Amino acid sequence: MKLVKGRIQTEDDICTVSVLSNPRDLIVCKSVSKRWNSLLSSSSFHYTRSLALVLNNTQPQLATNDTCLESWKGFELCNYIDLDFDHPLCVLASYKDVLLCMKSPPVKRLRRSQSQFYIVNPVTMQWTRLPKFANGIIDVIPTFPLGLTGNGSKGTYYVVMLNLSKPYLLNVCVFDSKLGKWIYNFIEHPRWSPSGWCPTQYQALTFNGAVHWLAEDGPIVAYNPNHMRKCIFIHRSQEMHHAFYGGGAVVSETLTVSMGHLRIIQFVCFKYPDDHHHLCIWTLVDYKQSIWKQEHEPVYFRDMVSDLPWIQDYMRGYNLNTTTNQDNVPIIMQYFDLEDYLDVEYQPPETKERIVCTRPLVCHPNNPLLVYLYLPETIVSLDVTTKELRLITRDNGSGMSSTSSYWNHYDKVIPMTLHLDPTLIPCHEHVLLPRT
Secondary structure, X not given: OEEEOOEEEOOOOEEEOOOOOOHHHHHHHHOOOHHHHHHHHOOOOOOOOEEEEEEOOOOOOOOOEEEEOOOOOOOOHHHEEOHHHOOOOEEEEEEOOEEEEEEOOOHHHOOOOOOEEEEEOOOOOEEEEOOOOOOOOOOOHHHOOEEEEEEOOOOEEEEEEEEEEEOOEEEEEXXXXXXXXXXXXXXXXXXXXXXXXXXXXXXXXXXXXXEEEEEOOOOEEEEOOOOOOOEEEEOOOHHHOHHHHOOOOEEEEEEEEEOOEEEEEEEEXXXXXXXXXXXXXXXXXXXXXXXXXXXXXXXXXXXXXXXOHHHHHHHHOOOOOEEXXXXXXXXXXXXXXXXXXXXXXXXXXXXXXXEOOOEEEEEEOOEEEEEXXXXXXXXXXXXXXXXXXXXXXXXXXXXXXXXXXXXXXOOOEEEEEEOOOOOOOOOOOEEOEEOO
């Protein structure tokens, strides 16, 4: 019994599989017979997790499209018919192969209706609707940072929403699928910032059952819904702080995971005529002790190569574009109360200079030296060892290259990994069907 060029070959059977890395094809093959299920479930069958990016790529960012970074062509929600999905949706977060989606009410009904959240598995096409918030929470809630985590084999999941950022308090709202309701939780923690903290991404990264946000020029903030009374801070080493790169450096950074380790990708950029723009990758080698190491020597933009001249020319001739707009303070840092003003150590949030548009996205889950980057209306991959850039997709018409706003309520690019055994959606109400 062996696997030969897209065919499952046994003594008696040959099954032609269209694309073996397509999870849907593999799931169908597993259901054909016990023999095939045993083969595809055995340790001898090697299945590499497929990475896809979900793009919230329209203005306003309410429609979804997905880009396959390998050989699996995924789904577009607009290609499926369902009463709930007739209005444009956006993807807010992912956990393995499950997406957290949101549909906003029409503008004329915005004051009378909340946004609706959904859990969707794009492999099985199963979905379920989350209950709405209680206590008259206003519709601005979906603009808060959030994350999705759970136990895929048991079909349980949590949605964790970060409601407020204070120097000493973590304020979260958690949806527990086992309880079927939203729960508010307040966790006090040691003060490490005079003005609260600002996450680099709106979507939290799920790792070891906890959601993780990377604070700008600060630690990783981790929260596990199964341990609701505490949060964890993973501090960065001194050479990872923005000031280490010099007073003129502007840093864009992303928290990602690859090969079972948390990693931070940093874009370190400078204003003209300084051309020392470079990319660094830092690996958390010891989670409990907060020990980091630099994964590779810095890769300078001027040394990157591509078989497409316009990509190579853009990176080698990169011109830093930044914003210091006051609106670039996220909503969780815009609320003040009397306690803040009475706190002698409190300082208003700093308006930082931030890089517009160009930013690191994610490391490949099986190769930390394969990095995906967002350029104006373009997603490219970078092989850190060879410094080679490869075009992945064009994001035409998104308007991302022209906007001067750093914060856009939620991330425009959501990574998702596809697995051979799809995550269960408990009590799923419907299955999406393709439009005819």
